[in-house]
Each structure stands twice: as C-alpha cells, then as structure tokens.
Amino acid sequence: MSHKRLFIPGPTEAVPEVLGQQTQWLIGHRSKDYTALYTGIIDKLHQYFETRQHATVLTASGTIWMDITARNMVRKKALAGVCGAFSQRMANTIRDSGKEVTPLEVEWGKAIKPEMVLEELAKDDYDTVAVVHNETSTGVRNPIGEIGAAIKKEYPDVMFVVDAVSSAGGDHLVPENLNTDIIFASTQKCFALPPGLSIAFYSDEAVERARSVPGRGFYTDLIAIHDYYGKKQQNPTTPNISLMYALTYQLDRMLAEGAQARHQRHEAMAQYTRNWAAKDMEMFAEPGYESITVSTIANTQGRDIAGLNGELAKRGYQIANGYGAKLKEKTFRIGHMGEWTLDDVKSLLWHIDEIWRR
Ligand SMILES: Cc1ncc(COP(=O)(O)O)c(C=O)c1O
Structure with missing residues (x-):
C-alpha cells in the first residue's frame, strides 16, 4: 500500500524503527522476561509523566477507560462535561452502564470552564466528574488543571477522570498537577504507535473508590488490574506483547526528546x-x-x-x-x-x- x-x-505517523519492534519473537506473558519488559515500561511512564501515581497499560484502545470509569468510579451519579463527540461518548457510557449521569453541555467549539463544573456540583450529590482534555472533534482544549483544582478544593471525595486520548504524550500532562484520579490515553495518537494499547495513571483514591463499587466486570476491573500488578508485575489477561516492544522503544525516544x-x-x-x-x-x-x-x-x-x-x-x-x-x-x-x-x-x-x- x-x-x-x-x-x-x-x-x-509511526516511524519504521518503531513499527519494526513488533517483529521480535514472542515471549510468554507470565515469564520473567515479560515482567522485565512491562516493569520497564511502567518506570519509563513514571519518568516521562513525572508522576508517582499508578501507571498501567491495557490491551484495548482508550475507550475502555470510559467503561472502567462507569464501572469503577461512579457509585451513583456522575457529572460529565460534554463539548463534542468524544465527551458525549463518556456520558453515554456512564448512562448505559446503568448509573446516573448529568451531561454538562456546552455548544460545540466552546470549552468546559471550572465555574460551570462548580455550579453544577453545588446542585446535586455527584461522586464523579469526567471531562475530556482535548476534544478531538472540535479541537477544544479544556482547562483541566483549573477544573481539577476547583473540584478538589471544595469536593475532595469526588473522583476526577480525564480523557486525554488525543493529547497525552504531546501536550505535557502531569497527573498530580491536574488533580486527576484517572487520566488515560491511546497509543495511536501523540505516542505515535499503532493502535491497540491504552495508557493510564490512577490515584490511590481511585483504587479506594473502585474497591467499594460493585459490578466492575472482569476486563474492566481496576482492582484486578491493580492487584495483579502488585502481586506479579504483569497484566491480568494476555497483553499485546508485540505492541509492548514498540511502546518500550518509543518511550525511550520520547524520554530522549524530553x-x-x-x-x-x-x-x-x-x-x-x-x-x-x-x-x-x-x-x-x-x-x-x-x-x-x-x-x-x-x-x-x-x-x-x-x-x-x-x-x-x-x-x-x-x-x-x-x-x-x-x-x-x-x-x-x-x-x-x-x-x-x-x-x-x-x-x-x-x-x-x-x-x-x-
Ligand atoms: C478524545 C478522544 N477520546 C476517545 C477516543 C477514542 O479512542 P480509541 O478509539 O482509541 O478508543 C478518541 C479517538 O479519537 C478521542 O479523540
């Protein structure tokens, strides 16, 4: 082609030497070699994103984190900023999982502002706020740092989830500075890798919240992901090992650039x-x-x-x-x-x- x-x-665009990493021989995903590969990736993610939050890489595109949010963070009711097609998907996913969600809608092309979020939070008993950072349909970059600070100042128990699918790895995002409890991305965007993996950082509070929320599923169970890494430093299910080779190589290139x-x-x-x-x-x-x-x-x-x-x-x-x-x-x-x-x-x-x- x-x-x-x-x-x-x-x-x-993914560069040929990154694509080429995927042709290496496979290894068992329960082997020491895989543990070394995966823990190396987690280390590099911590370095690049200057964070001490938990990092994970799932074999699924970024959308899985909308399901994870719905099934692990939302106890009863979420507020979801809707400013375009992808943020609408997050609101729909929460709704379709049987939880309550209020869409905080703005005209397409406009941004979600912290005062809008605070105004809505004051009206009802929300346990989660979800906002997209970079709304890829409209090209809007929401001020998630200001939104996160505003939420945590007045509502420290509310979980703050950010879809950074099309910005993380390009736009520099440090989870602690943004007050995020979950922030996630897909590899085919700013990481310049093939699609198929998602990268996320989550807080201790997110783990605590997830433990108390029933019906998390299996593939979407944040606790299964977290505990398996704690015990074995691996993934609970078989990961795309070939893409992990490409990811570790690309993270070295990203760290070299800074x-x-x-x-x-x-x-x-x-x-x-x-x-x-x-x-x-x-x-x-x-x-x-x-x-x-x-x-x-x-x-x-x-x-x-x-x-x-x-x-x-x-x-x-x-x-x-x-x-x-x-x-x-x-x-x-x-x-x-x-x-x-x-x-x-x-x-x-x-x-x-x-x-x-x-
Ligand atoms: C902001 C945003 N969120 C979510 C998605 C969905 O990502 P994926 O197709 O990797 O699941 C996209 C894809 O373009 C996106 O731009």
Whole structure:
C-alpha cells in the first residue's frame, strides 16, 4: 500500500524503527522476561509523566477507560462535561452502564470552564466528574488543571477522570498537577504507535473508590488490574506483547526528546497552523482554548474538503474532514501530533495552499 503521511488526529505517523519492534519473537506473558519488559515500561511512564501515581497499560484502545470509569468510579451519579463527540461518548457510557449521569453541555467549539463544573456540583450529590482534555472533534482544549483544582478544593471525595486520548504524550500532562484520579490515553495518537494499547495513571483514591463499587466486570476491573500488578508485575489477561516492544522503544525516544521539548514542538505546530488558517478562515475552537495536537478549522470559505483530501492523497498526504454529520465539510481537521515537526506541517500547508491556489 502506498504511504500516506497521516495528518489525521490518529492514527498518526509511526516511524519504521518503531513499527519494526513488533517483529521480535514472542515471549510468554507470565515469564520473567515479560515482567522485565512491562516493569520497564511502567518506570519509563513514571519518568516521562513525572508522576508517582499508578501507571498501567491495557490491551484495548482508550475507550475502555470510559467503561472502567462507569464501572469503577461512579457509585451513583456522575457529572460529565460534554463539548463534542468524544465527551458525549463518556456520558453515554456512564448512562448505559446503568448509573446516573448529568451531561454538562456546552455548544460545540466552546470549552468546559471550572465555574460551570462548580455550579453544577453545588446542585446535586455527584461522586464523579469526567471531562475530556482535548476534544478531538472540535479541537477544544479544556482547562483541566483549573477544573481539577476547583473540584478538589471544595469536593475532595469526588473522583476526577480525564480523557486525554488525543493529547497525552504531546501536550505535557502531569497527573498530580491536574488533580486527576484517572487520566488515560491511546497509543495511536501523540505516542505515535499503532493502535491497540491504552495508557493510564490512577490515584490511590481511585483504587479506594473502585474497591467499594460493585459490578466492575472482569476486563474492566481496576482492582484486578491493580492487584495483579502488585502481586506479579504483569497484566491480568494476555497483553499485546508485540505492541509492548514498540511502546518500550518509543518511550525511550520520547524520554530522549524530553516531555517539555515535545510539548513545545506540538505548540509550535499548532501556532503555525492557526496563523495559516487565520489568512481567510477561523479556528472552530473558542479563542484561548485551541488544542495543540489537532486544529479544527471552520471552513468559512465553503471549500470542498473531500475534494481537497483527494488531491492531497495524490501528493501522499491525508488530513481529516470534520467529525460526523454535524461537522463534516463545515470544518476540517489537521492532526499535528506524535512524530510530526514544524517543517512537516509547513510542507503540508504549502501543498494545501497550492491546491487551493491561495
Ligand atoms: C478524545 C478522544 N477520546 C476517545 C477516543 C477514542 O479512542 P480509541 O478509539 O482509541 O478508543 C478518541 C479517538 O479519537 C478521542 O479523540
């Protein structure tokens, strides 16, 4: 298959040497070798995210953490910030697990603010708050640090869960600074790995909460995951060992670059894309809350986005149309995450300008 440079918000470009790690011989997942591989990964995650919280890697994409949240954190009632398609999925997952959830909805393109969360928390007896950090459909970056601080100051027993699927590993996030009890990501986004693993950090309080919540399932049981690591430093079920090889290798590359440097690289790509868009379009996200890993641009000139992607494909590039029926053709998205550099973004945007003859 021909190689298209993926400027979509995941999966994103994975470099050949990372992909190549997956061709190593398999090992038993109950062997000492696997324990060494997995504990090495956990160590590197602790280093990169500068955290002392518990870290885990599950063989499942990030969405599993919505089910884990619903089945382990929510005792009775959750408040879920809804500002786009992925945060809507979290609210639906909690509802569909038979727990109560109040969606705290804002217009798509707008951010969830701490005062909105506090206002809602004062109205009812909530035990969990879930907020997406980087809403990949709208390109909004919610102020989770401020939200976490506001919640924990007034409601220290409320669990704070953050979906950082499309930002962690690019946007630098330190769980302790954000007051998160669970924060999770998928490997195919800023980690620039194939899809199939999710990475999460969780607090002691999250463990305590989960122990008291019945009906956690098996694959989604945070206590099973936590206790198995405590006893055996392994996963409760058979992990994708090939992807673990790729992950350990990629974490070395990420540590060599440094979390701050990676953050700055993502910020520079986002800033350049915003300036480029401002020539005759607008960002979809409200000013001050734009994502640094994906730019959602309002198609104010009514250009043919599917047609643009067809032309880009001929040149070996791919971007993303707007998410779902609501935003398709009305917006388009440029994912600038993972491996991409400012020069890569400049070349992509040069090609788009050329196609549009801007
Ligand atoms: C913010 C956000 N949450 C959740 C998901 C779902 O992730 P996955 O498909 O890895 O389960 C995505 C995927 O794009 C996302 O962007």
